[in-house]
Amino acid sequence: MSAGETSLRIGDVARLVGTTPRTIRYYEEIGLLPEAPARHSGQHRVYTEEEVERLREVMRLKHLLGVTLEELKTLLTAEEARAAVRAELRREDVEPTRRRELLAEALGHIERQLDLVEHRSAELTKLHRELTETRGRVRAKIRALDRAGREPAASAIIVD
Amino acid sequence: MSAGETSLRIGDVARLVGTTPRTIRYYEEIGLLPEAPARHSGQHRVYTEEEVERLREVMRLKHLLGVTLEELKTLLTAEEARAAVRAELRREDVEPTRRRELLAEALGHIERQLDLVEHRSAELTKLHRELTETRGRVRAKIRALDRAGREPAASAIIVD
DNA sequence: CCTGATCTTTACGTTCACGTCAATTTCGAG
DNA sequence: CTCGAAATTGACGTGAACGTAAAGATCAGG
Numbered sequence A, B: 001m002s003a004g005e006t007s008l009r010i011g012d013v014a015r016l017v018g019t020t021p022r023t024i025r026y027y028e029e030i031g032l033l034p035e036a037p038a039r040h041s042g043q044h045r046v047y048t049e050e051e052v053e054r055l056r057e058v059m060r061l062k063h064l065l066g067v068t069l070e071e072l073k074t075l076l077t078a079e080e081a082r083a084a085v086r087a088e089l090r091r092e093d094v095e096p097t098r099r100r101e102l103l104a105e106a107l108g109h110i111e112r113q114l115d116l117v118e119h120r121s122a123e124l125t126k127l128h129r130e131l132t133e134t135r136g137r138v139r140a141k142i143r144a145l146d147r148a149g150r151e152p153a154a155s156a157i158i159v160d
Numbered sequence C: 001c002c003t004g005a006t007c008t009t010t011a012c013g014t015t016c017a018c019g020t021c022a023a024t025t026t027c028g029a030g
Numbered sequence D: 001c002t003c004g005a006a007a008t009t010g011a012c013g014t015g016a017a018c019g020t021a022a023a024g025a026t027c028a029g030g
Helices: A010-017 A021-029 A049-065 A069-090 A096-150 B010-017 B021-029 B049-065 B069-090 B096-150
Strands: none
Touching: A010 A021, A010 A049, A021 A049, A049 A069, A049 A096, A049 B096, A069 A096, A096 B049, A096 B096, B010 B021, B010 B049, B021 B049, B049 B069, B049 B096, B069 B096
16 A cells, blocks of 8 residues: 555564563453554454554553553543544544634643653652762761771761 | 650551551561561560651552562662661771771662662653643644634644 | 450452463465 | 464463451450
């Protein structure tokens, strides 16, 4: 057919995103990935580059947020909806009113994701700060010890 | 006995950190928590405030880093070692050489944790940036629509 | 000393997120 | 058309991280 349609099968996709066919089928099974991507001629699932990207995003979110696939599904309602929005918006004949609705919806989804990410980010940052402080204290003690090694003095180092 | 020793039992600890007794026993079982904290008079486990803090930290790391309990155990070797270091350092009769060794070791552990946290943090930040950008684009489209609503003009809005 | 609440160990059950067979089909190259 | 590689559905298996139930021991208050 045309040039831009790299027809991918489940094994290819698995290799591309670093997972297994079973996992991909499982994700489809639980509704994380859209129902059986158009089996073009026969039975085998056929994926587009776009769907590969989707899967990449899924696995990334899973890894980063460490949420269950069920929570992820909820979260991805956002992505799904946005995809729908994109599809509908691509048709230029939608009325501005409807168009605004769709965009507002998309915005809401994005903001939900952002909230989650920001929350997680803040927690991580806090932990990071704490660790850095501790490291600073330990380093200070080491330096103090090194100094004491060169100058003979009675130094009472308080720990922690 | 003395004043500062609030004798806590497993149920109390569970409520304090927001988990269940079973989970605490399980963590002890797999070696995530130190072996049976000194059952003072009879059979029941007795915890100190310090151990509660330890558990809090465990659950926090688990939540934030989303690692398996096995990985967490490895990570917590750091904490354990640091605790040992603190204990040994508290005795003032350790030689400066040994003292330096211990501190260096502690430093290494902390840096391992920091690496992990920083890595995770960077990924999250990246995701955050992407989301923010997308949100910006969506907002821009909405504003464009709102403007177009007031001025009658042929506006071809390209989506995504 | 009694009692109800809590804790003990032991052991089997459960959910999630896939892994792993097995028996059949389907696909693509020759 | 043929044949091997890869995909399909279906089913059962598995490891992690606990939940839950049972039967007895222990603790704190009255």
